Amino acid sequence: DTGVSQNPRHKITKRGQNVTFRCDPISEHNRLYWYRQTLGQGPEFLTYFQNEAQLEKSRLLSDRFSAERPKGSFSTLEIQRTEQGDSAMYLCASSPPTGSYEQYFGPGTRLTVT
Amino acid sequence: AQSVTQPDIHITVSEGASLELRCNYSYGATPYLFWYVQSPGQGLQLLLKYFSGDTLVQGIKGFEAEFKRSQSSFNLRKPSVHWSDAAEYFCAVDNFNKFYFGSGTKLNVKP
Numbered sequence: 001d002t003g004v005s006q007n008p009r010h011k012i013t014k015r016g017q018n019v020t021f022r023c024d025p026i027s028e029h030n031r032l033y034w035y036r037q038t039l040g041q042g043p044e045f046l047t048y049f050q051n052e053a054q055l056e057k058s059r060l061l062s063d064r065f066s067a068e069r070p071k072g073s074f075s076t077l078e079i080q081r082t083e084q085g086d087s088a089m090y091l092c093a094s095s096p097p098t099g100s101y102e103q104y105f106g107p108g109t110r111l112t113v114t
Numbered sequence: 115a116q117s118v119t120q121p122d123i124h125i126t127v128s129e130g131a132s133l134e135l136r137c138n139y140s141y142g143a144t145p146y147l148f149w150y151v152q153s154p155g156q157g158l159q160l161l162l163k164y165f166s167g168d169t170l171v172q173g174i175k176g177f178e179a180e181f182k183r184s185q186s187s188f189n190l191r192k193p194s195v196h197w198s199d200a201a202e203y204f205c206a207v208d209n210f211n212k213f214y215f216g217s218g219t220k221l222n223v224k225p
Contacts, residue, residue: 003157041217042216045214048212093158102160102163105150105157
């Protein structure tokens with residue numbers, strides 16, 4: 001069990017550029033979540049996958065945001081035409097298929113839009 | 115609407131003193147409840163969870179929390195704080211696979 005990993009850990013981009021983040025969940029965890037955390041706030045739910053199916057999307061996830069989990073393993077979160085308001089920490093979490101409802105979080109990707 | 119409230123933004127306690135961090139939630143039914151800790155540069159780490167049964171739950175690092183249905187609260191406690199406990203603490207509620215987090219309480223520990 002190597003934990004949830006996220007890459008990159010930091011990303012600085014200019015407004016208007018596209019960015020993509022990757023999340024590798026704990027192996028055998030079929031549920032995967034994306035959250036956004038801004039300074040002084042708790043994480044806010046963005047989206048949830050069970051295997052490769054995206055089952056929930058927050059209204060926070062505008063049309064510029066898209067997430068995929070093509071083979072039910074790793075996931076990507078893409079932000080198109082970034083805006084300064086997108087600057088935040090993007091957190092990924094995973095949880096196992098049965099029993100526990102715990103979510104195991106990765107270290108996050110900090111995005112700065114200049 | 116679902117909500118999780120952590121009324122204390124910052125708390126400072128002396129090392130060795132007791133600690134209580136407050137959490138209130140607003141839901142129609144009894145949700146699953148969690149406390150996480152976040153240290154600078156670290157991911158969120160689960161301290162403890164409540165699903166059902168005994169309303170006093172024990173967690174890691176000497177933490178415990180008590181679920182009080184009548185008060186819609188799930189307060190986190192520790193009898194004796196260590197300097198390494200300085201971090202930010204988040205209460206969270208699981209509502210059908212979506213976690214709702216409070217805004218966090220930042221704990222400072224005085225030597």
